[in-house]
Amino acid sequence: MNRLVFLLVFIFFLTGCMNNYGIDDLAMISGVGFDVSKHEDHHLDITAMYQVPTETDVFEYLHASSNSLENADIEMMSQTKRQVVNGQLRISLFGEELAKDGIFPIILSFLRDPSVGPLVSLAVAKGTAKEILITKLEKEPNTGSYIETMLERLDEEYVYPSVNILQFTRSYYDDGIDPILPMILTTKRNILLDGFALFKDDRMVASLTNEKAIYLFLLSEDFKKGVIDLEIEIGGKKEDVHLSYVRTKHKIKVKKENNDFTVNFDIHITGNLEGYSGKQTLTKDSVQKELETKINNVLNSEMKDLLSFLQKMNVDPVGVGEAVRNSLSYNEWKSLNWEEVYPKINFTTEVNMKIRNMSKFQ
Amino acid sequence: MMKEKLHPFQIAVLIYMIQSGITIFSLPRIAAGAFGTNGWIGVAIISIIPMINILLIALVFHYGKGRSIFEIFEDLVPKVLLRPFFLCLAFLWCMLGILVGKNFGLLFKMLYLPELSPTVYLIFTLIFVYFLVSKGLYQIGKTTIIFFFMTIWSVSIMALYIAEFKLDRLTPFIFKGEKELLTQSFEILNAFLGYEIIILIFPYILKSRASIKAMFYGNLFTTFVIYVPICFIAFGVLSFDQLKNETFPVLTLFEYIEFPFIERIESLIFSLFSLKALITVVMFYWAGDQVFRYSIPQIKPKVSIVILIIISFGISYIPQFLLDVGNWLKWIGRIEAVIAMLLPIILLLIIGITTIKRKRNGSKNGEVL
Numbered sequence: 179m180n181r182l183v184f185l186l187v188f189i190f191f192l193t194g195c196m197n198n199y200g201i202d203d204l205a206m207i208s209g210v211g212f213d214v215s216k217h218e219d220h221h222l223d224i225t226a227m228y229q230v231p232t233e234t235d236v237f238e239y240l241h242a243s244s245n246s247l248e249n250a251d252i253e254m255m256s257q258t259k260r261q262v263v264n265g266q267l268r269i270s271l272f273g274e275e276l277a278k279d280g281i282f283p284i285i286l287s288f289l290r291d292p293s294v295g296p297l298v299s300l301a302v303a304k305g306t307a308k309e310i311l312i313t314k315l316e317k318e319p320n321t322g323s324y325i326e327t328m329l330e331r332l333d334e335e336y337v338y339p340s341v342n343i344l345q346f347t348r349s350y351y352d353d354g355i356d357p358i359l360p361m362i363l364t365t366k367r368n369i370l371l372d373g374f375a376l377f378k379d380d381r382m383v384a385s386l387t388n389e390k391a392i393y394l395f396l397l398s399e400d401f402k403k404g405v406i407d408l409e410i411e412i413g414g415k416k417e418d419v420h421l422s423y424v425r426t427k428h429k430i431k432v433k434k435e436n437n438d439f440t441v442n443f444d445i446h447i448t449g450n451l452e453g454y455s456g457k458q459t460l461t462k463d464s465v466q467k468e469l470e471t472k473i474n475n476v477l478n479s480e481m482k483d484l485l486s487f488l489q490k491m492n493v494d495p496v497g498v499g500e501a502v503r504n505s506l507s508y509n510e511w512k513s514l515n516w517e518e519v520y521p522k523i524n525f526t527t528e529v530n531m532k533i534r535n536m537s538k539f540q
Numbered sequence: 541m542m543k544e545k546l547h548p549f550q551i552a553v554l555i556y557m558i559q560s561g562i563t564i565f566s567l568p569r570i571a572a573g574a575f576g577t578n579g580w581i582g583v584a585i586i587s588i589i590p591m592i593n594i595l596l597i598a599l600v601f602h603y604g605k606g607r608s609i610f611e612i613f614e615d616l617v618p619k620v621l622l623r624p625f626f627l628c629l630a631f632l633w634c635m636l637g638i639l640v641g642k643n644f645g646l647l648f649k650m651l652y653l654p655e656l657s658p659t660v661y662l663i664f665t666l667i668f669v670y671f672l673v674s675k676g677l678y679q680i681g682k683t684t685i686i687f688f689f690m691t692i693w694s695v696s697i698m699a700l701y702i703a704e705f706k707l708d709r710l711t712p713f714i715f716k717g718e719k720e721l722l723t724q725s726f727e728i729l730n731a732f733l734g735y736e737i738i739i740l741i742f743p744y745i746l747k748s749r750a751s752i753k754a755m756f757y758g759n760l761f762t763t764f765v766i767y768v769p770i771c772f773i774a775f776g777v778l779s780f781d782q783l784k785n786e787t788f789p790v791l792t793l794f795e796y797i798e799f800p801f802i803e804r805i806e807s808l809i810f811s812l813f814s815l816k817a818l819i820t821v822v823m824f825y826w827a828g829d830q831v832f833r834y835s836i837p838q839i840k841p842k843v844s845i846v847i848l849i850i851i852s853f854g855i856s857y858i859p860q861f862l863l864d865v866g867n868w869l870k871w872i873g874r875i876e877a878v879i880a881m882l883l884p885i886i887l888l889l890i891i892g893i894t895t896i897k898r899k900r901n902g903s904k905n906g907e908v909l
Contacts (some may be wrong), residue, residue: 187667265804292651295795295804344778344796352709352779500708508577508716 202231205238205260209322211307212284213273221245222276222284225308226254226262227322235319239312247287264291268326269299271307271362274375274382282350282380288343296344299326302375302382304363313364325369329360332371337395337404337424338388350380353516354499358394361385376493384491386484393484396477397443397527398496400427406449410472412456419473420453423534430498432505440524441498443481447531461536470531477529485525492521545746548754550681551738553688555758557819558734559590560766562644565788565813567731567767568774572783574724576717578710580771586725587763590732594759596884597739598752603891606747609739610834612887615894623835629879630832633737634852636876637824639859639869641665644817646862651791652807662856666849668818669825673845677744680822687815694809695766698773700797705776717780730873731767734820735759736880737827739887825849 211225220243230236240262242253254262270288272281288294303310311321318324329340341359349357356377363372374391376384386394392406406421426447433440451469458465488494498520503511546554563570567583575582604612613622645658645665672680738755745751774789777796786792794806802808829845839847859865 183667187664296792297796297798344792348779348782351781351785353781354708497708504708504712508713511713 199261203260204231205240205258205262206231206266207240207262207264208266208320209269209271209311209325210267211271211273211303211311212276212281213306213308214275214279215243217243222247222250223308224250224254225311227311228260228262229320231260237319237321241308247284263293265293267294267298269301269322269329271301271303271310271325272359273303273306273308274361276307277302277359277375277377277382280380285343285347285350285380289347294343296347297342299329299340299342300346300359301325301329301341302359302361304361304372310362310364310369313366313369315367315369321369325362328369328371332360335403337392337399337401338371338374339395339399349495350377352500354494354501354503355497356494358495374495376488376491376495378491378493383493384487390480390484393477393481394495396426396445396447397428397481397484401425406447408473408476410469410476412458412468412472415456417456418453419451419455419469421447421449421473421533422452424449430501432501434505438522438524439502439519440526441501443525443527445477445481445527445529447477447529448534449531451533451536466533466536470533473531474529477531478527481527481529482525485527489521489523489525492517494520498523544678546678546681546741546744546751548745548748548750550685551741551745551751551754552758552761554681554684554741554819554823555735555738555755556762556766557684557688557816558737558823559732559759559762561640561731561734561817561820562647562813563727563731564767564770565790567728568771568778568783568789569786570724570727570731571771572775572780574719574721574728575715576719577713577780578715578775580768580775581714582725583728583771584763584768586728587732587759587767589729590735590759591756593880593884594735594738594755596881596888597736598755600739600884600887600891601742601747601752603895604742604887606742606745608743609883609887612890616890625835626831627835630828630835630848631851632872632875632879633824633828633831634848635855636869636872637669637821637828638662638666638852638856639865639872640817640824641821642856642859643862643865643869644814646865648810648814650862651788652810662853665818665821666853669822670845670849672822673826673829674842677741677826680819680826683822684819687819691812691816694794694812695770697794697797697805697809698770701773701777701793704796705773707776709779710776711780726874726877727870729877730870732759732762733873733876733880734823736876736883737823739883740827740830 205228207226207228209227213223213225215221215223222244224242224244224247226240227237228240230238238258240254240257242250244250244253251262270284272284285300288298310325313321315321315324332338333340338360341357346357346359349355356379358377359375359382360371361373361375363370371388373385373387374394375382376386389407392404395401402425404424406424408419408421409416410419411417424447426445428446429444431442431444433442454469485496488496499516506514568580571579571583573579600609600612610622641662642658645656645661648661649656649658672683735755735758770790774783774793777793778786778789783789791806791810794809795804797805799805825845825848828848832848833839833841833844836844859868
């Protein structure tokens with residue numbers, strides 16, 4: 179009896195041999211790009227890239243025009259002899275024009291597809307996504323994986339965050355913060371991070387340059403690694419300051435007086451002064467104090483500029499809404515018309531920068 | 541013959557393993573739907589219901605002096621009435637068992653193996669059920685311990701979310717926003733269901749304080765080591781409306797983990813969870829088998845489980861898709877929740893009535909003597 183059951187069990191194991199996929203037969207998409215279609219009856223132009231599994235560093239591209247990601251499947255399948263699978267997707271790029279129209283329908287397709295995980299990086303392409311994906315870099319032919327690694331490295335080593343599906347969706351659904359995405363630019367020979375796109379819901383409404391974006395992250399995050407480059411004025415002369423290994427801590431305080439909100443940012447920064455183009459001797463206490471005050475002033479005014487820019491565009495990537503929400507009762511928050519309140523908020527910033535140590539050569 | 545008894549640790553683990561099934565993958569969403577913001581606190585509140593229920597069962601165990609529920613019932617109710625009642629229970633439990641198995645199979649198909657036939661998965665499960673149930677509860681207890689240690693480590697992965705966790709996201713609002721308290725909290729209760737089967741294990745445990753305590757510890761473990769922390773993390777990592785839209789927020793959290801040496805670890809964890817679902821299925825079949833054999837005493841032990849498996853397997857073909865199975869599970873789960881509550885109450889009443897009767901008889905006899 180037992181032997182018979184044993185045999186039966188093993189016959190069932192054979193069902194595992196029914197469908198087999200050789201890795202050579204798969205077109206594993208590593209990067210995908212979406213642009214506004216030039217076709218009249220379609221909305222999206224989709225470009226997908228995959229590595230030819232039988233060869234090293236040979237990549238093929240699939241192109242399709244359709245109204246959604248799902249509908250593009252058949253068109254893509256008919257362009258390759260391999261089976262198209264999304265399980266290895268690393269990055270998804272959105273053309274700038276499309277990003278301005280709204281990208282959530284595409285994100286929703288990703289969220290619904292069980293083979294696409296929440297870790298896929300997202301980015302906005304300056305120009306079109308197709309341009310970037312088909313850029314052939316000499317140093318790294320796998321463009322999709324290159325962009326993803328670049329963004330992740332920047333996230334780990336600097337202050338620029340990479341944004342994945344889960345993070346974008348989270349900010350999209352949160353009523354107290356608006357999403358951002360990194361922007362990517364191709365210069366035929368290289369692919370670069372070129373600022374950050376600011377979203378209202380799922381539509382891109384503004385962008386920040388790399389330099390300005392640092393102030394955004396100083397306002398919204400605590401970080402342990404990073405560099406800040408500043409230009410300060412000492413004795414009428416402009417000097418460059420380079421701070422490394424920057425550590426920051428920030429606190430947001432909300433005050434409410436008769437429907438007027440005052441939001442105060444208290445930011446503590448420490449960093450190594452590695453580069454300084456001025457002539458003063460850095461070891462002097464007075465010089466250090468002066469530098470710190472100058473840096474504080476520059477940071478304060480830059481952050482104020484940024485905040486009023488964000489208010490003007492009515493986007494809140496900092497998460498001021500979260501802080502305001504958490505300072506109110508549920509009914510107060512729900513009865514608040516945040517869209518109208520946000521541009522009128524009075525922001526104050528208190529930056530407290532301390533130079534941890536000077537460069538190792540005077 | 542001296543029967544081997546279950547160790548208190550085994551009892552606690554058994555309760556945890558029957559309780560926690562696949563509902564855990566959607567639990568944070570259900571909690572958000574039922575209680576609104578900070579719904580994870582609601583999970584702890586709901587856990588009071590199984591706690592009271594286990595207290596009642598413990599009272600039955602105590603006042604019934606460790607006798608099986610059949611013996612207690614027989615004190616007052618004639619066997620002719622008991623048999624059809626237990627026959628119904630047998631089918632209810634077996635249906636619950638097979639539907640839990642089928643549900644898991646269909647989820648497997650949806651998420652990871654789109655070409656898997658759920659029938660194949662179900663047949664594997666049922667072969668396993670046959671082997672374990674025919675070996676008896678003590679062997680099931682031992683298997684449970686092994687499966688427990690095979691799966692419990694996955695909870696520690698939750699600690700990796702510290703980087704993504706933000707207290708601000710929890711919001712200071714307690715139980716605000718749209719909510720469907722009544723319907724959804726029934727589903728939360730479903731996540732705890734399964735513990736009621738321990739009412740049948742009285743003959744297999746030592747009559748001691750430790751055994752009773754173990755029942756509570758099992759439920760406490762499920763609540764405060766598994767359910768509440770996982771929900772808490774989910775509420776702090778995902779934004780509230782995102783959470784409400786994620787069908788399986790906990791799977792999404794698992795998907796979010798990336799190790800340098802392994803990717804998509806959630807498929808591994810999901811497969812491991814099949815072991816937990818397996819224990820739930822086995823225990824429901826075991827319970828069904830126990831009451832089935834009571835209602836038809838002529839039947840041979842190993843034949844009874846085969847009959848139950850075949851019948852329930854046949855019926856399990858009626859609900860074909862995930863939605864149907866979910867609906868069936870919802871309704872059978874509700875019936876089960878009522879039975880879980882009523883059964884110990886009825887038993888306590890019977891014990892009360894029979895003790896009063898005995899005392900009266902005793903005093904009458906006393907008068908005569």
